[in-house]
Amino acid sequence: MRGLIAGIALGLAASSPAAAFSKGDWVLAQWKGGEHWFPGVVESVSGGKVTVAYDDGTRETRPSNQVRDYDWRVGSKVECNWKGQGWYRGRITALSGERLSIAYDDGDKETTKTGSCRSN
Secondary structure (H helix, E strand, O other): OHHHHHHHHHHHHHOHHHHHOOOOEEEEEEEEHOOOEEEEEEEEEEEEEEEEEEOOEEEEEEEEEHEEEEOOOOEEEEEHHHHHOOOEEEEEEEEEEEEEEEEEEOOEEEEEEHEEEEEE
């Protein structure tokens, strides 16, 4: 029994959070380690780091603890850069690939792309 428990513990210790991501996965990552999560696609995974090509066209490598699975869906709270004039809070009302519709907290509505939005 002790051997089994030790084997399981060793297997868990050897696993890395970065191993959970693969090239092509759609993820959310903390741009420059900040507080907001931006959508992008995994380009590569190496040594506990994940290189992300963000939906807005930028790219960077983040520690795996600053990357998580893409989890936006209808009803998710996000902030979007409304018409390029600033970040405003709202909820996703429709989602199809990189296109999403937002109902902003102030009553405005917009259809935009994921690359113009972020979450906390």
